[in-house]
Amino acid sequence: MFTVDLLLSALVAGVLLGGFYAAVSLGLTVAFGQLNIVNIAHPAFVILGSYVAYMCNSRWGLDPILVGLAFTPVFFLIGVGAYRIYYESFERRDDEALRGLAFFFGVMFIIEVGLIMVYGVDFRTVQAPYIGQNFKIGAVGVPTRMLVPFCVSLVMFACVYLYMSRTFNGRAIMAVAQDRLALQLMAADPVRIKQLGFGIGIGTTALAGALLIIIIPIEPSIGRLYIGQVFAIAVLAGLGSIPGTLVAALVLGIAESLVATFFGPSWAPAVAFGILLLALAFRPQGLFGR
Amino acid sequence: MRIDAFHVTALAIALLGAAVTIFDLIPVNKFYFFAGYVVLQYVVLATAWNIMGGYMGYVNFGTAGFFAVGAYTSVVLYNLMKAPLILMIPVSGAVCALLGLGMGYLTLRLRGVFFAIATLAMAIVLETLIVNWDYVGGATGAYILRSREIAPFGDYVEFLFFVMLVLAIFAVTVARWIERSKMGRGFAAIRDDEVAAECTGVPTLRLKLVATTVSGFLMGVAGAPFVLYVGFVEPSSAFNLVYAVNSIAMPMIGGATTWLGPLIGALLLGTVQQVATVTISSELNLLIVGGLLVFFVIAAPEGIVGLVRKWRGRGR
Amino acid sequence: MTGERLLEVRSVTKRFGGFVALDEVSIEVGKGERFGLIGPNGSGKTTLINCISGTLANDGGEIVFKGAVLDGRKPHERTRLGIARSFQIPKPFRSMTVLENLAIPLEYASGAGAREVEDRGMAILESIGLGNRAGESSGKLTQIDMRKLELARAMASEPELLISDEAMAGLSSTEVDDILEILFRMNERGITIIMIEHIMRAVMRFSERIVVLDAGRKIAEGKPDEIVNDPEVERAYLGE
């Protein structure tokens, strides 16, 4: 079964989905790709962002995206705090690889359980005017529920990219994992820079969480489902490359959508991870890696 | 291999296990066999994980994948020929050893976290394959009707307990042997610095393949009796993330550089979980694992074994 | 170069993407020779020794050791053939004691049985002045001891060729002399040594022959005093 309309629809859906994946992965690209911190709790922070959006939306009817924006600084500070613990406990002891990983694993569980204790395990959703709307371009339907997160995601990318490439601190973050020496020559304190970078990484999860809950209903343990996806994207991107993350997310989104449309949706996740495995085996530096 | 106090103790525990399960030497409530089975299963998994993770520093997030492949190999054998458990265990082990070898071959050029992520991806790909494979029940799951009794153990679950006890002793013995052999020192060199290890003559790729194979084998044998224990298996329970979490948390809590670490970690955390399941019965159960894990990695990087060692060191 | 050739690097090329790190570099090192390899930062010195020790694969040319082509052989195989190296940034096995560090090459490269390890390891440590550190955790050593451990560990694989990669960077001048002394002694025992160094005083004193790399190409070769007076070498160093 193949028609041009179907192909176009699949591509559009894939691009929109990819845009959303990109938003969820952005913070990890910074933390994991650039700072070399294996924050496996990243999706859990995203879910935390979703619940903040849910709480403000259900209690005061606030727009989830605005809530996400408003809470970005709060999440930034949480990220800074988390990095301090991480640094003091692991990085300073030159002990981050295994134990750091285990640490974030534990953090993931604590966030998840904390959310269950507060909100229970029921599925939560948000209300917003753009949820449930859609329009058509030719025969291709474009749901605003997907389009709005897609656009927000692009803006997020643009902001982070500009910050990283145009400001002193941003460039320092990009440099910190590659070349500590150069960083010291720039007279920047690597710990402070990494702290800033990790803060930004976690900061993005406030908004990413808001986008997530716009797209699907959530419950606390749903974050686990995205661990594979976000790491796949970060690796596929070539660690630390922000444009690469966007492209990798789109590739994954489109691949899933095409497979779901033309082959059988139950193979979609295997395809995504199959791509990851192949990438790891044959091009571990990723699409945009050096 | 020299015979020492360890081997004597291991044999004694095995005999005691046999005495309890076969001859009902000491009256033991059935529940302890059920709970004990689960704890011992974690001893095998944690020990297997530690061969890669603790000795060599390669974190495997895919424990559940190996475990489930072990379990599903049993399902296949059962569907094919109603194979007995004694056949399921070595075949499951072999299949998972091959899987480990293959995975190692594909991914071991990857350092550190990339390897970890690859194992996670592998578990998901495997789960998708099983979900779409109707012969083993696909997403619907598969039943194995175990017999009620088996000679000479009587109750089938006592038999399963004994089998898992033997597997746990086997796994720990293998891990201990590796640790103390030239191979184990090679593993430690790889963990500390892979490039330096290679440049001092350690065949790193070969050793890594040995580790993935052995580790895979042990995870596979741990999964083999699972279907008989539960009687019913479906992908989401066989590929449960809990196995991955526990197999990481247990060695980390016990102490990842020695065979004793995963053993203590599994006995402790496994028992706490079994107790918590029937006492606390709430989210706290998960919180315990998460909290202990975070606490130990921050406060006691060498785990319980490290704490004891430090404490004894100070006493001297 | 006089006498028997131990190592030949024939037109070796190494590229990283579009960047040419080594451009048809050829060198020959004789058996028992003290050989110096110098050049400004980024000139390809470390890349060259990575190609020799096998941690990088060369894209062109070939490397011959004791008459056998090494290309395609893994680093550990080259170590067993007799090529040992120390690392610019020391890479001790941090979870092990100093003596245990030596056990790895002793067991894996020079085929010592478990019983000989301690004796042979201690002998090497004594000879290098680390005897009293044998039981210490290797991660906690001082800078100079860390460097010595690098050399001791290289020695433990019983090499015929030792590549010493900036073993003296950051050390005081008495410490530099200390390391030089060790290297001289090794050489007296018949080990060929390639020294990569930034400390000119040390290279000039140590080397019988020196090759200068700049931007991935060999720009000069000769005795230390010839090198010092070479205008191209001067340009390479000062022009940067």
Next chain:
Amino acid sequence: MKSFGKKSPWSALKKALATTAAAAGVALGGAAQADDTIKIGFGMALTGGLAGAGKGALIAMEVWRDDVNARGGILGKQVELVYYDDQSNPATVPGIYTKLLDIDEVDFVVSGYGTNLIAPAMPIMMQRGLVFPALFGLAVNEKFNYDNYFQIMPAGPEPMTDWSRGFFEIAMAQDPAPKSIALVSADAEFARNAATGARQTADKLGLEIVYDESYHPKTADFSPIVNAIQARKPDIVFVASYPPDSVGMVKAVNEVGLKTRLFGGGMVGLQFASIMTALGPQLNGIVNYDFWVPEPTLKFEGVEEFLVKYQKAAEGKGVDPIGYYLQPYAYAYLQVLDQAIAATGSMDHAEIGKYMRDAEFDTVVGKVRFAPNGEWAKTRVLQVQYQGIEDNELATFTKQGTRVVLYPAEWVSGELNYPYAQ
């Protein structure tokens, strides 16, 4: 090389063993059995994927316990519930039930929620010949054939096909009758089984299956699937899905503007208050299975009282606040046990089991009679259509007429709006 004090590992091990054993001993110490109580034990999903339903069920069961104890207990004995969290994980189930039976020495056990958590308990029940009332498992007994298994979910004697029978009967009664069908299901136990049943029925009815796929439960965007279905232009669409994907599917169907005559069938989650209020008007026209809705034909004796009590107890617990779908059944499966014990005046499982196979029970979910395989003797999987929903308020869904019953004929409460979308 890694040698440390020769004694240390052993003493450490012994110490660890001793502590854990002591901890286990304290925690698991057998409780003294009091003669004046009847203990009912079960595992329930209080954490993990099924906890939403499991917690709701537990509250309903506690309401039952309080009701029974208030009226003086069973056989004059007070009832006590002993339960543990199965974490939605089948691997915990064998341990939990042996603990209940051998250490807590409960008098009766009932199942937890869902097929995956019922099946692992079956071997234990069969070995000991225990009566096993079960809560919402699909076709569990097909493999076991255990005569003391009693399923409260009204799937019917042939659970796999009975499940979707109503959907097909409604479809085939229309003029013109549909000729083609699309089947889509989640990759998980219930959904696959439901789809298998639907496939058999479709084949029997001679419907052309133009699309037959399953999807991974974590699929984030369903529009590719809905588009692919639309491209095949099926007359009707049968969906078997779980809560999060049911939502995704409904959203995608509305966004794509799926054109088909009948849509729905086996979507779990559309019965939950949180999901209904989230989707609101997007539900209109969907025909889906249900077990209880506030329609006049289903006002069984006691159900409304029960719901009032449940809703009060559920407040602030993060569970379904109205409790229509599963909760009355969680109350009812204990009622069945209660009535069987009372009627036989016995605590003997064989005797009670025999009674349960033969008798008819009067519960908050109506009259219940079991078939020989332990399923309901006659299916009562309702098919309801969402109609006239204009907002996302909870009150909309608690009033009659928003989910009218179309099947079975005995309980019909309204007319089908047909087609779904043209």
